[in-house]
Amino acid sequence: MRTCAHCGEEFEPSGKGRPPRFCSDECRKAKHQRKRTLTAQVKRYERLAAQPYWGREWRLKADDARDELEALGGDPGPDG
Numbered sequence: 001m002r003t004c005a006h007c008g009e010e011f012e013p014s015g016k017g018r019p020p021r022f023c024s025d026e027c028r029k030a031k032h033q034r035k036r037t038l039t040a041q042v043k044r045y046e047r048l049a050a051q052p053y054w055g056r057e058w059r060l061k062a063d064d065a066r067d068e069l070e071a072l073g074g075d076p077g078p079d080g
């Protein structure tokens with residue numbers, strides 16, 4: 001029994017090869033999409049953080065996004 005890395009549902013892996021991390025294609029795609037979104041957010045927030053006045057606000061947002069991205073396992077890879 002495995003636990004889905006996206007929705008947390010338990011599921012029984014079927015087939016051979018490496019064990020799947022997700023219960024369904026939908027969850028795999030959703031997780032991948034979330035990583036892509038966060039990766040883009042980190043870049044955008046870090047650019048905004050270079051501003052003189054509101055930089056600190058954006059720096060905090062960039063840190064939050066990066067923390068969540070790292071919790072998801074880092075930058076999106078080829079198979080998410």
Ligand SMILES: [Zn+2]
Pocket residue numbers: 004005006007008009022023024027
């Ligand atoms: Zn799932």
